Amino acid sequence: DAGRTAAEARADDADRAYEQALTDRETLQRSSAYEGKQQLDDLADAVRRLETSAAVHRDKALKARQTLDQRAEEAERGRAAVLHAAAALSRGEDELRAAAEEAGIAWTALADDARGDQLTATVRARAEERDADVRAVRKALVLMDSAGAERARAERLAERAVQAREAAAAEVAHAEAAVTLA
Numbered sequence: 001d002a003g004r005t006a007a008e009a010r011a012d013d014a015d016r017a018y019e020q021a022l023t024d025r026e027t028l029q030r031s032s033a034y035e036g037k038q039q040l041d042d043l044a045d046a047v048r049r050l051e052t053s054a055a056v057h058r059d060k061a062l063k064a065r066q067t068l069d070q071r072a073e074e075a076e077r078g079r080a081a082v083l084h085a086a087a088a089l090s091r092g093e094d095e096l097r098a099a100a101e102e103a104g105i106a107w108t109a110l111a112d113d114a115r116g117d118q119l120t121a122t123v124r125a126r127a128e129e130r131d132a133d134v135r136a137v138r139k140a141l142v143l144m145d146s147a148g149a150e151r152a153r154a155e156r157l158a159e160r161a162v163q164a165r166e167a168a169a170a171e172v173a174h175a176e177a178a179v180t181l182a
Contacts, residue, residue, distance in 0.1 A: 096123065105130060 028034045100107035105126050 100126060103130060 097107050107126070
């Protein structure tokens with residue numbers, strides 16, 4: 001019985017110690033020190049979230065900087081291409097004007113704000129005029145070649161006629177000589 005009484009006393013002591021520990025814990029949780037520690041833990045969590053967020057934003061900023069640099073390079077290449085195209089257009093207009101002058105086509109430069117289709121239409125109209133001139137010259141050449149061939153034929157016929165007349169004259173002279181001898 002004494003062992004049992006001692007065990008019950010120890011159990012009661014353990015229950016009291018447990019209840020005291022719960023009370024102490026509740027008291028600590030309500031204390032300003034515990035609340036301060038809880039706030040520090042919350043702040044530490046917030047700092048970790050902010051560090052993570054800052055790292056994500058740094059990565060995004062780096063990617064944005066790289067994209068910006070890439071776009072700047074593309075823009076510079078685009079500006080260079082535009083300058084190159086403008087120079088090529090100017091050279092092309094100069095060459096077109098010179099070629100038109102060499103061909104005897106009156107060429108008036110288009111306005112600076114003229115569109116490409118206006119230039120194309122103007123060049124096409126000039127080319128059609130030039131084609132019409134070329135067709136007329138070719139037709140005249142064909143007529144001239146035909147007239148030249150006709151003339152050559154007529155000259156050959158005339159030459160044969162002269163040869164035939166000379167042969168006939170020789171025959172007449174021969175016949176007259178034969179008549180005189182007879």
